Amino acid sequence: MDGYSIKMTIFVFSIIKDTRMKKKIVVLSGAGMSAESGISTFRDTNGLWYNYKVEEVATPEGFAKNPELVLEFYNHRRKELLTVQPNLGHYGLAALEKDFEVEIITQNVDNLHERAGSSSVLHLHGELMKSCSVHNRNRVYDISPDHPEIHLGDKDSHGDQLRPFIVWFGEAVPMIEPAMRIVKSADILVVIGTSLNVYPAAGLLDYVRKRTPVYLIDPNEVKTHHIDIHIIKSGASEGVKQLTALLQKYIDLPDNDKVKAIQTIHP
Ligand code: OAD
Numbered sequence: 001m002d003g004y005s006i007k008m009t010i011f012v013f014s015i016i017k018d019t020r021m022k023k024k025i026v027v028l029s030g031a032g033m034s035a036e037s038g039i040s041t042f043r044d045t046n047g048l049w050y051n052y053k054v055e056e057v058a059t060p061e062g063f064a065k066n067p068e069l070v071l072e073f074y075n076h077r078r079k080e081l082l083t084v085q086p087n088l089g090h091y092g093l094a095a096l097e098k099d100f101e102v103e104i105i106t107q108n109v110d111n112l113h114e115r116a117g118s119s120s121v122l123h124l125h126g127e128l129m130k131s132c133s134v135h136n137r138n139r140v141y142d143i144s145p146d147h148p149e150i151h152l153g154d155k156d157s158h159g160d161q162l163r164p165f166i167v168w169f170g171e172a173v174p175m176i177e178p179a180m181r182i183v184k185s186a187d188i189l190v191v192i193g194t195s196l197n198v199y200p201a202a203g204l205l206d207y208v209r210k211r212t213p214v215y216l217i218d219p220n221e222v223k224t225h226h227i228d229i230h231i232i233k234s235g236a237s238e239g240v241k242q243l244t245a246l247l248q249k250y251i252d253l254p255d256n257d258k259v260k261a262i263q264t265i266h267p
Helices: 005-020 033-037 060-065 069-079 090-099 114-117 176-184 200-205 237-251 256-265
Strands: 024-029 101-106 121-123 126-133 140-142 161-166 188-192 214-217 228-232
Touching: 024 114, 024 126, 024 176, 024 200, 033 114, 033 126, 060 069, 069 126, 069 161, 090 101, 090 114, 090 237, 101 176, 114 176, 121 176, 140 161, 188 237, 228 237
Parallel strands: 024 101, 024 188, 101 121, 188 214, 214 228
Antiparallel strands: 126 140, 126 161
């Protein structure tokens, strides 16, 4: 092969690589995703809602009544987050980006998907490592791991008290519409570690297009009216490993027609 042919072959292969169409996996994750990292779920035995009253620590009314208690609850959870690491489930989802377009919609307020390397993560219920103004939830600020607490009297530059950037019960879920659009665009939907108890997040499953394969990873039974679901009854780490093996059949190989078309241009 002469120099020109070698260059042309490299060029053709780079086009083939770029035109490979990756299928889109959309993941809906919940507290069980982070359980193996050491973060408590909410509704399992000894979950957070067994030890705290939702209305006291996760509602605007609770915050109005006892802001110190609420700030302390989230300060504690934020400091706990700084001591834990992503688990193999988080890393496994990040690794899927090699062969798929992966968009994650998470109900979790931790940042373990991002820390594992996932590049597209939408947080439905807010983020622990952010704060916002009590008067304007669109004014959002990063919280430094070096100063992970919010206290009464901590204010933004507008003079507003800061609060955790968390969607509390009874508050609007601004990210639900973008999340619906993402679910509608899924070629494959994967649900991991959520009891599907909390709406509107649980209702996202209704937006999946007909005949889209749906996988559900959870070590326990999850009640859903969707019947055509492939259940992987495992924890997140083992479940994502099994899922990765099952997904191999969806990996698109270079499209033969595209290869032929390129060969016609550069025989
Ligand atoms: P839940 O605590 O309701 O459900 C956790 C799910 O994780 C259950 O189905 C468990 O069986 C499953 N699970 C437990 N261990 C697991 C593991 N190792 N691997 C995989 N799954 C495991 O938590 P969510 O459904 O996420 O909202 O809760 C939804 C929302 O309710 C949360 O975002 C939070 C909470 O109140 C707010 O705070 C606004």
